[in-house]
Amino acid sequence: MNAPGSRPSDRSRWPGEIGAALAVASFQLGRMVSRQRLLLAGLGVIFPAAVMLAVRRTAALGLDRDLAVAMIYALVPEAVCMLGLLVTMCPAVADELERGTWIHLAVRPGGRRALLVGTYLAAVIWTSTVAILAAALAVFVAGVSKPVPLVGMLGALVLLSSVGRAALFALPAVILPKRALVASVGVALVVEYLAGFIPAVVNQATVSLRLRSLLVSWMSWRRQLPIEIQLLIDPQPAWVQISAIFALAAVLLVVAVKILEYRQFPPSTEI
Amino acid sequence: MLSLTHVTKVFGSVIGVNDVTVDLGSGAHGLLGPNGAGKTTLLGLITGQLRPTMGQIRVFGERPFGNPRVLQRIGFCPAADILERRATPREWVRYLVRLSGFGPRAAAERADRELDRVGLGEAMDRPLSTLSKGMRQRAKLAGAMAHGPDLLVLDEPFDGLDPVARHDLVGLVQRWAVDSDTGTSGPRTLIVASHLLHEVEALHAGLAVILGGRLVASGTAEEIRDMVDAMPTEIRIRCDAPRRLAEAVCDTTSAESMRFEGDDLLVVATRQPRALAERIGRAAVEDRLAVREVSAADQSLEGIFGRLVRLHRGVGS
Numbered sequence: 001m002n003a004p005g006s007r008p009s010d011r012s013r014w015p016g017e018i019g020a021a022l023a024v025a026s027f028q029l030g031r032m033v034s035r036q037r038l039l040l041a042g043l044g045v046i047f048p049a050a051v052m053l054a055v056r057r058t059a060a061l062g063l064d065r066d067l068a069v070a071m072i073y074a075l076v077p078e079a080v081c082m083l084g085l086l087v088t089m090c091p092a093v094a095d096e097l098e099r100g101t102w103i104h105l106a107v108r109p110g111g112r113r114a115l116l117v118g119t120y121l122a123a124v125i126w127t128s129t130v131a132i133l134a135a136a137l138a139v140f141v142a143g144v145s146k147p148v149p150l151v152g153m154l155g156a157l158v159l160l161s162s163v164g165r166a167a168l169f170a171l172p173a174v175i176l177p178k179r180a181l182v183a184s185v186g187v188a189l190v191v192e193y194l195a196g197f198i199p200a201v202v203n204q205a206t207v208s209l210r211l212r213s214l215l216v217s218w219m220s221w222r223r224q225l226p227i228e229i230q231l232l233i234d235p236q237p238a239w240v241q242i243s244a245i246f247a248l249a250a251v252l253l254v255v256a257v258k259i260l261e262y263r264q265f266p267p268s269t270e271i
Numbered sequence: 272m273l274s275l276t277h278v279t280k281v282f283g284s285v286i287g288v289n290d291v292t293v294d295l296g297s298g299a300h301g302l303l304g305p306n307g308a309g310k311t312t313l314l315g316l317i318t319g320q321l322r323p324t325m326g327q328i329r330v331f332g333e334r335p336f337g338n339p340r341v342l343q344r345i346g347f348c349p350a351a352d353i354l355e356r357r358a359t360p361r362e363w364v365r366y367l368v369r370l371s372g373f374g375p376r377a378a379a380e381r382a383d384r385e386l387d388r389v390g391l392g393e394a395m396d397r398p399l400s401t402l403s404k405g406m407r408q409r410a411k412l413a414g415a416m417a418h419g420p421d422l423l424v425l426d427e428p429f430d431g432l433d434p435v436a437r438h439d440l441v442g443l444v445q446r447w448a449v450d451s452d453t454g455t456s457g458p459r460t461l462i463v464a465s466h467l468l469h470e471v472e473a474l475h476a477g478l479a480v481i482l483g484g485r486l487v488a489s490g491t492a493e494e495i496r497d498m499v500d501a502m503p504t505e506i507r508i509r510c511d512a513p514r515r516l517a518e519a520v521c522d523t524t525s526a527e528s529m530r531f532e533g534d535d536l537l538v539v540a541t542r543q544p545r546a547l548a549e550r551i552g553r554a555a556v557e558d559r560l561a562v563r564e565v566s567a568a569d570q571s572l573e574g575i576f577g578r579l580v581r582l583h584r585g586v587g588s
Contacts, residue, residue: 020369023366027358027366100351100354104347109343111342111370262337
């Protein structure tokens with residue numbers, strides 16, 4: 001028989017929960033290393049570079065640096081990150097239900113929370129890795145000057161995009177697990193690309209506003225922008241934008257965890 | 272240990288569990304019922320996957336749903352097969368133990384030990400997809416037991432297994448119930464849900480019979496037999512003169528109804544089969560009847576289950 005206290009006690013719950021989330025993240029990353037996912041990741045890395053190569057060839061006088069940065073921003077922190085998170089974050093619950101592993105996780109203490117947080121971490125790590133590689137390759141192919149700081153800046157935007165949007169997609173993943181992909185595309189379009197471009201209070205709660213504002217700030221574009229475009233940018237300093245993304249992600253993730261902890265998935269064989 | 276008070280679970284217009292009240296102490300318990308009877312829903316309620324629509328569930332004195340203190344002490348082996356095919360049993364069980372709050376080293380030790388215990392020591396590094404159903408079932412059991420639960424809940428654990436694998440797993444579960452070296456700290460409770468009575472019978476478990484979401488009987492096998500004894504039992508008597516035998520036994524109060532089948536068979540329904548048997552014996556001696564066979568309805572658990580089901584459906588009362 002085990003010595004008393006060999007079972008994790010309530011006192012060690014928090015480290016245990018962090019460990020459980022890390023275990024889920026590690027397990028999910030192991031699942032992602034499949035031929036299909038690697039092929040998708042490869043496409044994600046190559047696609048922006050291919051676009052930049054095509055644009056560069058058609059530009060007779062060479063590619064303008066600012067234009068190249070704007071294009072890479074649209075292709076990588078926006079498109080690649082969004083697609084990567086749709087593939088990795090949306091099926092957080094649906095995948096477990098399909099594999100018959102949900103029950104095994106749901107009966108573990110903190111299993112539901114660990115599943116969502118761990119999948120979130122895995123999605124951020126996987127998507128960011130793919131997107132940073134894509135950004136680096138695209139910058140190299142575009143042939144812009146001072147590529148290293150540019151890759152650093154795009155890498156930071158990629159990380160922030162993944163952190164914020166993975167949390168955003170966590171909500172459809174727990175509310176509509178079987179329709180999470182469709183729901184997430186809808187959320188992305190309505191929240192990020194509709195509400196995010198409305199120059200009102202509503203766009204303050206979007207990741208796209210924060211990322212655009214950071215790009216403009218870090219590229220020192222603000223003074224060059226027409227006044228109409230400046231309405232779509234938040235003038236506050238970078239630390240405010242970064243804090244807003246982390247705060248938004250934390251709130252969305254906590255709400256998603258609470259919903260998942262409350263959800264019940266009836267045994268289909270019985271009803 | 273486990274207490275359900277008027278527990279009802281409704282899914283939309285479907286009743287999964289209907290007004291179940293039962294108290295289970297430590298030891299082995301069998302939950303019997305045909306497919307779709309509500310066993311999995313009941314286990315879902317006990318293991319904290321589902322909340323009751325009405326009523327109250329207490330496991331170790333606490334509400335199980337979303338309660339880490341209770342879930343920490345529960346091991347659950349669901350009926351569904353694991354479709355996690357790329358992982359190996361070692362990776363899978365370690366993963367589950369880590370989700371129970373153990374660190375990587377402790378999880379590795381516990382997983383390896385439990386996989387050895389269930390007989391998967393040799394195959395623990397093969398992908399689950401390459402294992403037989405019996406081996407995957409063992410991996411599931413190891414996952415349910417490795418964190419040292421006090422309550423082990425198994426849903427159709429022997430379903431689809433060949434007789435050898437079934438025998439092995441029954442032994443394994445029996446050993447868990449009596450073994451003191453499984454990492455638990457108190458008396459253990461085992462709940463096995465099955466639609467096959469002989470599986471539960473082999474575990475020498477107390478019984479709870481569920482049908483249509485309702486608990487139709489509970490207690491020891493003997494208690495359930497006593498309950499069934501109160502129901503009319505059909506006694507089949509094969510003799511050379513069934514009509515004379517019928518005259519001899521119809522004067523007793525033990526016979527409730529009679530019918531003849533063919534030329535040599537008398538079927539008597541009675542609530543007092545022993546008294547009837549004695550009367551048949553006396554009649555055979557006194558009236559010189561050649562009684563060739565006296566057989567009662569099946570008194571095995573299979574028979575009891577079938578009769579409880581009939582009773583619940585209002586047949587044969």
